[in-house]
Amino acid sequence: MRWSQTFIPTLKETPADAEIVSHQLLLRAGLVRKLTGGLYTFLPMGLRVLTKVANIIRQEMDRAGAIEVAMPLLQPVDIWQASGRYEAMRDALYKVKDRAQKEWALCPTAEEVITTLAANELSSYKQFPKNFYQVGTKFRDEIRPRFGLMRAKEFVMKDAYSFDTSDEGAMASYRKMYDAYTRIFARCGLRSFAVEADTGIIGGNHSHEFMIPAETGENDVVYCEACNYAANIEKATSGLPKTAARELGAPVEKFATPGVVTIEALSKEPYKVPANRQIKTLVYIADSKPVLILIRGDDQLNEAKFMAKSGAVEARPADVKNAADLALAFTALGALPGSLGAVHQVPSDWKVYADERLRGANDMTTGANEDGFHLRNVSLERDIRVTEWCDLRTVTAGEPCPKCAQTLKIRRAIEVGHVFKLGTKYSEKLNATFLDEKGQRAPVVMGCYGIGVTRTLQAIIEQGHDKDGILWPVSVAPYQICLTPLVVAPDSAPMKLAEQLYAELTSAGLEVILDDRDDRPGVKFKDSELVGFPLRIGLGEKSIAKGEVEFKPRGGELQPVKIEDAVATIIAWVKAEQAKLAI
RNA sequence: CGGGACGUGGCUCAGCCUGGUAGAGCGCUUGGUUUGGGACCAAGAUGUCGCAGGUUCAAAUCCUGUCGUCCCGACCA
Numbered sequence: 303m304r305w306s307q308t309f310i311p312t313l314k315e316t317p318a319d320a321e322i323v324s325h326q327l328l329l330r331a332g333l334v335r336k337l338t339g340g341l342y343t344f345l346p347m348g349l350r351v352l353t354k355v356a357n358i359i360r361q362e363m364d365r366a367g368a369i370e371v372a373m374p375l376l377q378p379v380d381i382w383q384a385s386g387r388y389e390a391m392r393d394a395l396y397k398v399k400d401r402a403q404k405e406w407a408l409c410p411t412a413e414e415v416i417t418t419l420a421a422n423e424l425s426s427y428k429q430f431p432k433n434f435y436q437v438g439t440k441f442r443d444e445i446r447p448r449f450g451l452m453r454a455k456e457f458v459m460k461d462a463y464s465f466d467t468s469d470e471g472a473m474a475s476y477r478k479m480y481d482a483y484t485r486i487f488a489r490c491g492l493r494s495f496a497v498e499a500d501t502g503i504i505g506g507n508h509s510h511e512f513m514i515p516a517e518t519g520e521n522d523v524v525y526c527e528a529c530n531y532a533a534n535i536e537k538a539t540s541g542l543p544k545t546a547a548r549e550l551g552a553p554v555e556k557f558a559t560p561g562v563v564t565i566e567a568l569s570k571e572p573y574k575v576p577a578n579r580q581i582k583t584l585v586y587i588a589d590s591k592p593v594l595i596l597i598r599g600d601d602q603l604n605e606a607k608f609m610a611k612s613g614a615v616e617a618r619p620a621d622v623k624n625a626a627d628l629a630l631a632f633t634a635l636g637a638l639p640g641s642l643g644a645v646h647q648v649p650s651d652w653k654v655y656a657d658e659r660l661r662g663a664n665d666m667t668t669g670a671n672e673d674g675f676h677l678r679n680v681s682l683e684r685d686i687r688v689t690e691w692c693d694l695r696t697v698t699a700g701e702p703c704p705k706c707a708q709t710l711k712i713r714r715a716i717e718v719g720h721v722f723k724l725g726t727k728y729s730e731k732l733n734a735t736f737l738d739e740k741g742q743r744a745p746v747v748m749g750c751y752g753i754g755v756t757r758t759l760q761a762i763i764e765q766g767h768d769k770d771g772i773l774w775p776v777s778v779a780p781y782q783i784c785l786t787p788l789v790v791a792p793d794s795a796p797m798k799l800a801e802q803l804y805a806e807l808t809s810a811g812l813e814v815i816l817d818d819r820d821d822r823p824g825v826k827f828k829d830s831e832l833v834g835f836p837l838r839i840g841l842g843e844k845s846i847a848k849g850e851v852e853f854k855p856r857g858g859e860l861q862p863v864k865i866e867d868a869v870a871t872i873i874a875w876v877k878a879e880q881a882k883l884a885i
Numbered sequence: 886c887g888g889g890a891c892g893u894g895g896c897u898c899a900g901c902c903u904g905g906u907a908g909a910g911c912g913c914u915u916g917g918u919u920u921g922g923g924a925c926c927a928a929g930a931u932g933u934c935g936c937a938g939g940u941u942c943a944a945a946u947c948c949u950g951u952c953g954u955c956c957c958g959a960c961c962a
Contacts, residue, residue, distance in 0.1 A: 312923095313896065313897095313912095314896080314897090314911065314912080314923060315896055315897045315898095315910095315911070315912095316896095316897080317896075317897085318891085318896090318897070318898090318954090318955080319891095319954060319955055320955090321955070321956070338953085338954090339953085339954065339955090391962095393960095394960090394961070394962095410962085411962065413962095442961085442962090444960090444961070445886085445959080445960050445961065446958095446959090446960075446961085448955085448956085453961080459962095461962095499962095500962095501962080502961085502962055509962095511962095520961090618959085618960095717962090720962060722962080750962085752962065788920080788921060789920085821920095821923090822919090822920060822921085822922085822923075822924065823920075823921045823922060824920095824921075824922035824923050824924080825922085825923050825924095826922090826923090827921080827922050827923085828922065828923045829923080831922095832923095840921085842921060843921095844921080845921095852921095
């Protein structure tokens with residue numbers, strides 16, 4: 303390709319509406335342009351990278367035994383209602399109406415569609431296992447699109463769905479995808495790691511996310527360097543001991559705490575109740591019903607854990623400024639936040655979730671459900687009707703690893719892939735069953751596996767850049783080689799040699815862009831570094847006169863190479879770079 | 886949805902506080918000089934100052950509303 307014939311609108315200055323470096327470089331290198339918030343046009347260089355990432359994914363999916371299909375982007379809403387996710391997805395699901403006012407959904411993911419296919423087409427155990435995948439556009443009505451392609455309204459995703467006849471089979475399918483993902487990200491030049499993950503609205507009971515470490519990521523990952531334990535903060539646990547039990551027997555005692563409405567205030571003079579001897583009482587509205595959540599005063603609630611444990615589709619803190627909440631929750635309890643507790647006056651139909659760390663604790667202090675009063679000598683077991691004990695707290699850095707007791711750390715990361723073992727959630731609801739060897743009907747056991755292709759592209763930039771621009775791994779670079787003649791007159795020595803090298807390298811199967819623009823060298827060098835071609839070959843009259851070309855790996859040192867050795871040297875370099883990314 | 890910031894030429898921004906009819910750099914066009922790290926000189930083109938109201942003799946500037954963008958939070962496979 304000739305630079306002058308394609309379209310690479312580079313920007314010298316950083317666009318004002320791009321905050322993180324990968325987003326800035328996407329725009330500056332001319333890979334994409336924004337149409338509006340969360341919607342981007344892929345320009346030639348961006349599209350080439352996207353296609354390459356997608357093809358690496360295809361190769362590894364195929365290698366793992368998955369088979370490619372293409373499902374409709376427009377989906378009937380009745381299958382979403384059947385799976386129960388029409389409500390669960392809520393506003394994240396784009397809905398459109400046809401001329402008959404019938405409602406349709408724009409594909410955010412395709413469990414319903416593929417399960418419908420399986421229900422219709424897979425009926426005998428002999429047809430299993432199967433793993434269908436597709437690479438295509440997905441739509442989600444994100445509350446807040448951000449960071450360019452990282453969280454967009456429309457994005458490219460690879461989604462795969464496995465169908466097995468047994469739990470063991472499903473685990474094997476899961477493992478194959480897990481291994482394929484590891485290879486995919488390695489081939490994209492990414493340093494990735496897998497973490498235990500919450501399953502959220504997708505459902506299922508076993509899940510890993512593939513993460514790219516990056517300060518700009520939207521996920522907090524808890525990890526242990528000693529034993530390789532790693533989990534999303536939404537899922538992570540730690541080996542902290544339970545709250546120490548003290549002497550039993552003292553009766554609950556009410557005491558006045560005028561104006562004290564925070565854990566911190568109660569921990570100070572004159573009360574001096576340490577936060578770790580307080581019970582934090584939170585009121586949530588979960589699927590329109592109030593519930594109490596109890597955690598220790600020095601802990602933070604992990605809402606994802608609560609959502610998972612309670613099975614609620616929607617949950618939020620009760621809001622004193624909301625009249626309905628006020629009546630439903632706070633009036634019923636008899637107090638406002640700051641004086642809440644679970645000892646007295648909790649309506650008998652309310653669920654009370656308590657964090658495991660409080661189990662067995664006594665000598666605790668909590669709100670009295672009377673404004674301006676607290677209770678001391680509270681025993682969780684004796685004085686509070688806990689309906690469910692569960693892990694609800696958020697892990698913090700420095701706590702002991704749940705597996706090996708060494709110190710846990712926390713870092714930010716970008717989620718690029720997610721694998722789920724789904725079980726029979728969808729197959730049961732959408733009636734995907736099969737007959738086994740004995741003629742018994744059973745629901746298919748499913749898994750689903752996603753990779754954010756556009757997000758992965760941006761993650762590659764986020765992980766691979768320097769002050770001059772992008773550092774593409776050779777496997778995904780828009781072109782592997784940029785030929786840069788410093789004089790472009792057709793009969794000049796640099797241009798003639800460039801044409802010759804272009805022909806030879808292209809016929810050798812390499813991807814080459816020839817910068818034939820009549821621009822000053824500085825402009826061409828800067829642009830090639832900004833766009834990030836892995837290897838630049840500089841062709842100037844001076845070096846050609848010495849029988850040399852300039853060999854400049856992106857991010858490396860320039861070295862002269864004899865003209866007669868140039869093609870072989872370049873091919874060898876590209877092969878070596880490819881070998882580094884092979885798995 | 887809550888909090889914050891910002892909307893001025895294709896891009897980055899100044900001008901707004903203190904109202905007087907719009908600027909710079911980059912980019913673009915033409916001509917010339919240049920030619921190894923985002924050149925220089927000259928001449929040009931490009932703006933209903935996001936939109937709608939209001940105040941005023943007069944609004945980019947002040948007020949109200951609205952739309953959009955970005956950031957934080959909430960939310961989010």
